[in-house]
Amino acid sequence: MPELAEVEYYRKEWNPGIGHRIERVHLHPRSRLFRETSPSLIQRRLKGASLIESFTHGKNLLFHFSGDGWLGGHLGMTGELRTEIPEFQPGKHDHLVLFTETVALVFTDPRMFGRIRFEVSPHGPPDWWRELPPEVLSKEFTAERVAGFLARHQKTPIKTALLDQRMFPG
Numbered sequence: 001m002p003e004l005a006e007v008e009y010y011r012k013e014w015n016p017g018i019g020h021r022i023e024r025v026h027l028h029p030r031s032r033l034f035r036e037t038s039p040s041l042i043q044r045r046l047k048g049a050s051l052i053e054s055f056t057h058g059k060n061l062l063f064h065f066s067g068d069g070w071l072g073g074h075l076g077m078t079g080e081l082r083t084e085i086p087e088f089q090p091g092k093h094d095h096l097v098l099f100t101e102t103v104a105l106v107f108t109d110p111r112m113f114g115r116i117r118f119e120v121s122p123h124g125p126p127d128w129w130r131e132l133p134p135e136v137l138s139k140e141f142t143a144e145r146v147a148g149f150l151a152r153h154q155k156t157p158i159k160t161a162l163l164d165q166r167m168f169p170g
Contacts, residue, residue: 004056006075011055033112042071051064059169070118070121086102095112
């Protein structure tokens with residue numbers, strides 16, 4: 001599974017697409033990565049949109065597009081983001097490809113453990129993003145918060161508790 005530094009690296013891989021209009025969207029027809037969203041919604045809303053900015057939170061990725069579109073992703077164990085030339089031909093593990101005039105933005109995942117979601121939200125990031133727990137290095141992540149979590153999970157082995165992404169994202 002990609003670590004935090006790798007997630008940040010992959011976020012930056014799509015930076016060449018910032019400010020560019022999506023001319024074509026390729027979705028793999030048998031992909032299981034779109035479990036929480038409609039592939040046809042992605043197709044309709046991203047074609048013609050421009051990538052504005054990107055974010056990470058723990059191991060989650062979020063890409064903001066014009067038209068209030070928000071594309072979220074999690075790389076799972078084997079997912080990767082990369083860029084290719086605009087004439088790129090998607091392979092069997094390329095589940096999402098956003099083609100611009102200058103670059104193709106590719107989400108590839110050979111084992112399909114990742115996930116992609118898309119929402120339209122005119123009021124900022126989608127609810128699922130805003131509901132993520134504070135990042136471990138943020139000011140909101142306090143000793144009191146950790147103590148309260150551990151008190152509620154006293155019977156849980158400490159290693160299991162520390163790996164719980166609901167408290168310790170990333």
